[in-house]
Amino acid sequence: MNAATDSAPRAQRRLAPEVRRRQIVLEAARLISAAGFNAVSLADIADACGIRKPSVLHHFPSMADLLAAVLAYRDELSYPVRYEVEDFADPAAANEVFRSTVEHNQQQRELVRLYVVLRAEALDVGHPAHGYFLERERRALDGFARALSWKPKPMLAARELYSFWTGLEALWVADPTVDMLEVWDAFAARFFTIS
């Protein structure tokens, strides 16, 4: 009955700061993506890591700091935003860039869910991630508009594409049986044309 080597040991286990910090961020991201920031407590995160509340706060001064670290972790894992770099004279090429991102995101359910859940929660001006999503949304729309500069009204097209994009992710998060690529292709077949 010795629990010294169990998966959830009682003994005090030390980890290198960077390792522990990483673990905390990963567990926090997992919990927050499942239920939202407002529904996750310091104790929940500590439990998930097998440590106590003050140990979490030793690595992150406050819950808001931890959330910031989770958002930074999310950015770090996000698909490279090629639509801000490349040239998009060719609609078909633009389509392929967006399409491959959809393909990539379909392998990252937790990260997409984190985005969907936090984005809605952060609509509140008082939410600690409000500013983050304000800025991120602005940059995304600008990038989309640049990638759609061959359209008559690039910003209008960007809003249309961004609406469909985020809506599709939300639908997929709610129902994992949905094939995002199939729905994307149906939309893209009409959207990525010069006419």
Add this chain to the structure above:
Amino acid sequence: MNAATDSAPRAQRRLAPEVRRRQIVLEAARLISAAGFNAVSLADIADACGIRKPSVLHHFPSMADLLAAVLAYRDELSYPVRYEVEDFADPAAANEVFRSTVEHNQQQRELVRLYVVLRAEALDVGHPAHGYFLERERRALDGFARALSWKPKPMLAARELYSFWTGLEALWVADPTVDMLEVWDAFAARFFTIS
């Protein structure tokens, strides 16, 4: 300095149960649409109504019951779902029905925001509104597919339309300067065609 007739009086004011219940639901809907159910407390709602916490619980046994009443109130105010009744052999007619709903929703910012915020929060299986949105989403998609039965793949088209629809509402909630009708028309010009 007598506060007896002030807008926030200290004196005990009685209201007819149905009136008080209505007030509580309205204030709860307003607060929840702003910050989400998880961010609103019983005390917040009581304060907004100018009463104490136990008085709120006198009319609604628990917070979950109050949330259910808020959702029922939302349904009651929602635009009549004509796409479940009418015949949609004509794509242009279908477009007009959806379009008028977008037009209507653009006058109901708080209600739309309530939907957007709660929908994301309720992705969590443990959320008190989880079942509500599961059922609602299913019915919406079924209704959309029926209205799009002239499409080669009605359910695929329904998913595409629903993704764009909800995404557009989310974008508009985040940025009220967006003209939903303009973006809708850009999408609909390509979507509601037989080709």
Add this chain to the structure above:
DNA sequence: CGGCCAATCTACCGATCGATAGATTGCGTC
């Protein structure tokens, strides 16, 4: 092997959470 730094702990804080018990009082009815 001894000493030090820091990762983690126990214990606790005041505030707030949703909810309950029971007293008060507004108000319609006879």
Add this chain to the structure above:
DNA sequence: GACGCAATCTATCGATCGGTAGATTGGCCG
């Protein structure tokens, strides 16, 4: 004008919230 129902109140509960203070101890370095 007295009665009784019920809408509202005060007071309080135990649990939990994010966060702090200070003791403990693991593990590296000399």
